[in-house]
Amino acid sequence: MLPGAGMICVKRVAAKARTLRIMSDGTSLHPGSSLSCRPMSVTEALETRMTCRAFRDTPVSGDTVRSILSTAARAPSSGNLQPWRVWALTGDPLLKLEQHIVAKIAAGQLAEPPAEYLLYPENLEEPYLSRRAKAGEDMYRAIGIERNDPSGWIEQFKRNMSFFGAPVGLFFAIDRTFLQGQWADLGIFLQSVMLLARERGLDTAPLGAWSLWHRTVREMLGIPESHLLVCGMALGEMDDAHPINQVRTTRAPLEEFAVLQGFEPSA
Numbered sequence: 001m002l003p004g005a006g007m008i009c010v011k012r013v014a015a016k017a018r019t020l021r022i023m024s025d026g027t028s029l030h031p032g033s034s035l036s037c038r039p040m041s042v043t044e045a046l047e048t049r050m051t052c053r054a055f056r057d058t059p060v061s062g063d064t065v066r067s068i069l070s071t072a073a074r075a076p077s078s079g080n081l082q083p084w085r086v087w088a089l090t091g092d093p094l095l096k097l098e099q100h101i102v103a104k105i106a107a108g109q110l111a112e113p114p115a116e117y118l119l120y121p122e123n124l125e126e127p128y129l130s131r132r133a134k135a136g137e138d139m140y141r142a143i144g145i146e147r148n149d150p151s152g153w154i155e156q157f158k159r160n161m162s163f164f165g166a167p168v169g170l171f172f173a174i175d176r177t178f179l180q181g182q183w184a185d186l187g188i189f190l191q192s193v194m195l196l197a198r199e200r201g202l203d204t205a206p207l208g209a210w211s212l213w214h215r216t217v218r219e220m221l222g223i224p225e226s227h228l229l230v231c232g233m234a235l236g237e238m239d240d241a242h243p244i245n246q247v248r249t250t251r252a253p254l255e256e257f258a259v260l261q262g263f264e265p266s267a
Helices: 042-048 062-072 091-106 128-142 150-160 180-199 208-221
Strands: 085-090 168-175 203-207 227-236
Touching (some): 085 091, 091 150, 168 208, 208 227
């Protein structure tokens, strides 16, 4: 069996601070574990995956990271191009990079222009604008940061650049010559990484904000100029007692995003 694959056992079940993850069928799952030692289904991995914004410093082994990435590479890609490139850091290399970026932010620098790409359209329309606004408001409310508190927002932004305390930071890049199809393939690969992490009792946080620091990341990691830095990703064990990890974003109902034709009516 691959390291940690498919088997997640209950840990620290007596800890009252642990937050239950609620499945769509009403089943409760503790973050980072299942209620018994049994394989995790794909549905469980999907429904318990969330953007974790506070991690414990529990180390993640190199074998676990290798297993996740090599298995994720089974993700489909058009023409089997496999357009993803990954850089994985832990320990001193990760700390050095984090400290370098946090120092820049403390000095008043919030990005390295020009941006590699736009994270959002310049004129985001509804319903997307409201969805993004609510997600941000819910998150900042959970940690006591008000809308009119720019210093609080900056402090939380800095936590992005420390991977929210995760012991592993991943960076994903793609060849600049690739088009929308290859970006879609990379997205499938990213999702595969996140689901495989859940299977192993770990959590993740995909971090597009790291693309704002592409020059420093490129220089310190040796990412070639031919490749565009797409995002970072935190990987580790969730601090499930932290208030920010109690936030759950909502999802639109099926009828808002899908059209089904020729099927029998739903039960």
